[in-house]
Amino acid sequence: MRTRRLYTVFPFASRLATATGAALVSSPGETAAIPSWDLQSTASVGTDLGTLSRTGLDTASWHHVSSSKCTLMGCLIQAGVYNETELFYSDNLLKVDDKQFSVPWIYRHEFSLQPAAGQHFFLQTHGISSRADIFLNGQQVASSSEQAGAYAGQTYEITKLVGSENALAIQVHPTDYYRDFAVGFVDWNPWPADNGTGVWRDVEVKQTGPVMLEPLRVVTQLGTPLGISPANVTLKARAHNLENSSITVTVTGLVAPVSGGGAVIWTKALTLPPLSVTDIVLDTVVHKPAIWWPRQWGEQPLYNAKITVTTADGGLSDAACSEFGFRSVTRTLNSFNDTAYYVNGHPFQVIGGGYSSDIFLRWDTARWETQLRYVLDLGFNTVRLEGKNEHPELYSTADRLGVMIMPGWECCDKWEAWSYNDNLAVPSPIWSAADYAIANQSMLHEAAMLQPHPSVLTYLIGSDFWPDERATALYLAALRSLDWPTPVVCSAANHTCSAQTGPSGMRMDGPYDWVPPSYWQSTPPASAALAAPFAGFNTELSPGCGTPPLASLSKFLSPADLDALWRDPSARLFHMSRAGSSFETRGIFDAALAARWGAPAGLADYLLKAQLMDYEAVRAQVEGFTARWAPEEAHAPPGGGRGRSATGMVYWMCNAAWPGLHWQLWDWYMRPAGAYFGAKVGGRLESVVWDAVGKAVWLVNRSLHGRGHRQIAVDVLRADGRVVYRRVIPVQAMPNRSRKVLALDWALWGVRDVVFLRLVLTDGKGTVLSRNVYWVADTLNELDWDNTNWYVTPVTRYADYTALNRLAPARVWAVAVRDREDGVAVILENKSRVPAFFVSLNLVDRRGQDVLPLTWDDNYVTLWPRERMTLRAKAVAGTKWEPAAVEVEGKNVGKQTVPLSYGPSFAQKSN
Structure with missing residues (x-):
């Protein structure tokens, strides 16, 4: 007997069943995740899923994991086969036998139910990487052609298959990043031996009555002025009549603040035809709604939304619920064809970082919250997910903390296997009809999961390359069908895009490896055919920094690794990137370190200079963008003409997938170091920053309400402690814009070697808003713009800071x-x-x-x-x-x- 695949989308709304012997679900509207798994290779137990999915099977020799979701490697770590600390030490990851993952593996679980007349049961997946055969009680639920794609959630009706005792077996097939729609890492880090294969998201069982609901969509329309005028709220969910006869139901809508009180409840009677699908639409008005803001601008009030369906006898059939917030996001292309976002009607400069999943796709909600709190501590407001869409908890936490999220599809593998993508090592870069179907299912599922969340800023349907016309049409139709509320962008790069979306208004021009601080304040010559690094919207770029301190390094580098780290700039370091990438060594970084700060005298000296390099490079990048924040409706900065505003920046990256040596603002062990604190100084809501190229001071204001009298104290100090220059100037702060306020070229005239420049910003009450100290050399770095490639701009002459090695x-x-x-x-x-x-x-x-x-x-x-x-x-x-x-x-x-x-x-x- 085959089961019926009812539809392709269902939100994560489950609980974990924990009571041994109790029914996994026992009442209509209840959903529970499979709480644990027995795991074994088909090399050991074979592929007879009919037998493996029957109750009473002896699994004593199998691996046992107490998690609801884990890839094969993640499961084996939980089961004690591998130890994370040992795996991450030196090059031990290379010693994992990847041949064991060249055959399918079985995930298995037995559970109880209480089936009775009038009840319906469903098996819900949220994407399995990357293909799976599913059997229940000896019968096939889905084949690997149906359950395909790491994000392709499916709902299968299993009512006719279930009993009081049940056995579920899922056979996962080996994942190939170039042939399957998976969750990959490109060259960010070594690939896991299993390529992320497995049940990496929850598999759930749901029970309903005669009517079942699809995900709840919440559509809001804000009135003006915000928070005073009423807001319209529409709750939507598709209802499936599962019976062969018409049924009359009462549909109840609820909207209420999560904090309590003020609930709006209303009902509607509906008659659903036999075996029909009906779109339920419930409208209401919320008076004086509390507005959700990004944390840098305000509070994050959330509301509960719920639709319940009850039958004529008053019995609950199903319910769909979610949390949402009242906020709006719009996007325009400005006069420079750059994307500019608006949140609640205000120009919003994106200052954020890229996020990486754990290398084994393990999920830890508490760790994610810590990382978001780090993001906010830095003064960042956004996190970009390149294909790492993760789980509902990611967005719920972002909603609560006020961090904007930019989800989207990933680059450099099957997701971008287009004939015009000449950067991809895919054997046959053409999608089949089945591929388009998987991509469509994936978009439907992810859109359903994300739709109500106020933290979602946008969706990027392409990363390095835009999807072709057919895929673009599928994506847009899927998003429209689920009332997608925020802007959709064709890609994160400045390539050609489909006319269906229009230009991306975004850039992805690098760099990804070390460049000097002055890079971020420079305008390339016309011969270089490049825009200024700080101009427009840049979706991933950085000087490749993030050196962990010794306490962290000692946990994952051997003595020989540590020796190579400071002695040999050409050494291929396993903890840099995937083998064969452009980032296997720290050669570019190390050459600059030796030229600017002097050759390292030992490991401790190297690491101190590396923190200096990280700090100054990351600070300069962040300040390069925050200083050039000038929304078009603002007045032009002094000095002539309206410049090209820096509308957005995504630092590559916030975190790493494992203990790495670069591309991170905090390390795997959550230790903030030089890169982190450079970013933090640069990311303050109000600050004054130094432009070494223009010899100017900029007043930065990224707040909505910070205005009025400010003072800037400028001090220049020689290395021997003698004061060169001191001045206090009054300025006026204007909200949500930055401007140049002071030229300092003459103050630094005649400087020899290196001096220190301190800039302190205080408000009218004398409260310090920012304090920034720079080390200023008498020469600048010289950049070879004409030889810029996709990941770095070479340096032909370095600034010399070696005098600071002789500080008393x-x-x-x-x-x-x-x-x-x-x-x-x-x-x-x-x-x-x-x-x-x-x-x-x-x-x-x-x-x-x-x-x-x-x-x-x-x-x-x-x-x-x-x-x-x-x-x-x-x-x-x-x-x-x-x-x-x-x-x-x-x-x-x-x-x-x-x-x-x-x-x-x-x-x-x-x-």
Whole structure:
């Protein structure tokens, strides 16, 4: 007996069944994920799914995992076959036998139900990587031609197959990134041995009565002024009458604030024809709706939405629910043909980073929340997902925290196997009819999952290349059918696009490897045929930074690896990128390090200089974009003419898929270092930044409400501590725009070697809004623009900072105070007559291990002579907090470990 595939979309709305022996689901409207799996290779148990899917099978020799979802490698790690720490050490990942994954594997689970007359049961998948045969109780539910695609969710009716005891067997087939619609990594990191094969998303069982609902869509229309005028809300869901006769039902709609109170409830009677599909549409009005904002602009109030269907006897048949927020997102192409987004009617400069899934596609909601809190701590407002659409928890967390998300399809594999994609090593770059069907199912499923979430900014239906006309039409139709509420963009690059979407208005011109800070403030010559790096909307670019500190490196690099890291710039480092990529070595970075800061004298010297390189390069990139934020309706910056605004930037990347050596703002162990704090200084909502190329100071304001009187204090200091220049200037801040406010070329006239420049911005009350210290050389880097390639612009002459290797030692006094409410406060005072350069703080426990995750309000700071600063560290919400001491060290400051003392409020709490 074959089952009926009812439709191709269903949201994740499940709970995990945990009671042993209890029914997995037991009432209409209930959905539960398969909570655990027995796992084995078909090389051991064969491929007779009819037998493997019958109850009572002896699986004692199988692998057992207590997770609802995991790829083969993820499952085997959970089962104890592999150890993550060992896998990630040196090149141990290469020692995993990938031949074991060249045959299908079986996922198996037994569960109980309570079937009775009038009940219906469904098996819901949300994408299995990349193909699967599904059997239940000895009968086939779906073949691998039906269940295909890592994002292609399906719903199968299994009512006629279920009993009180049930056995489910899923046979997953080996994944080929170039032939299957999978979740890949390109050259970000080595590929996992299983290519991500397996049940990487939940498989669920759902129970309903005679009527079943598809996902809930929420359509809102805001009135103006926002939050005062009423908003229209429409709830939509397709209802399936599963019976052979007409049925009259009562449909109830609910909209209510998640915080409680103010619920709007209304009903509607409907008669559904036999075996019909009816689109239920329920309209209402919410008076004075609370508006959802990105965190940088406001609060994140959320609302519950729900549709329930009850039969004539009052019994519940099914329910569909979701959370949503009142917000609007629109997109325009400005006069430079650049994409510009508007959120709730306000120009929104995207400042964000790219996200990577775990290398084995494992999901950890708490880890994701920590990463989003890091994003917000940096001053970023957006995360781009290139094909890593993950799970509903990703978007729910982003909704709650106020981070915008840019999902979309990935590059460089089957997803972009087009005849015009000349960058792809695909044997036959042409989609078949079946491929288009899989892509369509995938779009339908992902759109249904994402549609209600206010954090979703847009959807990119292409990454490096745009989809062909047929795929574009399918994608757009799927999105329209699910009332997609935000802009759809053809690709993340500036290639040709379909007329169905129009131009992308986005760029993907690199770089991906190290470039000097001045790169981000430069305008290439006309001969280079490139736009300024800071202009327009750039969807992935960076100087390839993210060097972990020694405490992290020692966890995954062998002594020989560590030796090669600083001694041999040409060494192929396994933890850089996939073998054969352009990023196997740190050669470009290391050449610049030696030329600018001097050849490393050892590992510690190399790592300190690497943090300096990371800090200054990432800060410059972020500031290059935030300083050029000038929405078209704003006045032109002084200096002549309306310039090309920087409308968006996605840093490549926020995080890495495993312990890596670059492309990360925090490392695998959640340790923020130089790249992180460079980004944080550059990402403040209000700040003043230095343009080394233009010899100018820019006032940055990315807030909606920050306006009025400000002061900028400018100080220039020689390396020996002598003051070169000091000035305080008043300025007026204007919300949501940046402008050039001061020229400093004459202030730095005659500088020899290197000086320090400090810029401090305060508001009308004297509160410090930003503090920024730069090291300014008497020469700039010179860039070879005409030889720019897709990942780097060569440097023909480097700025020289080697004079800072000769800084006189500085003595920094430090005290660290533990406060239960406020975390740890560290007071630093430079007791010397020279600057204390690039002083870092690291919180450790009693064993000397890093205390993570955490946020600092600043780090890697440079103190003026006799200057005192207080820096605070806080535990990320929900994490254990057991610090014992703070490690303090700098470029010219010897390392000291400062034990924590306890402040009064901590003592009071303790008592």
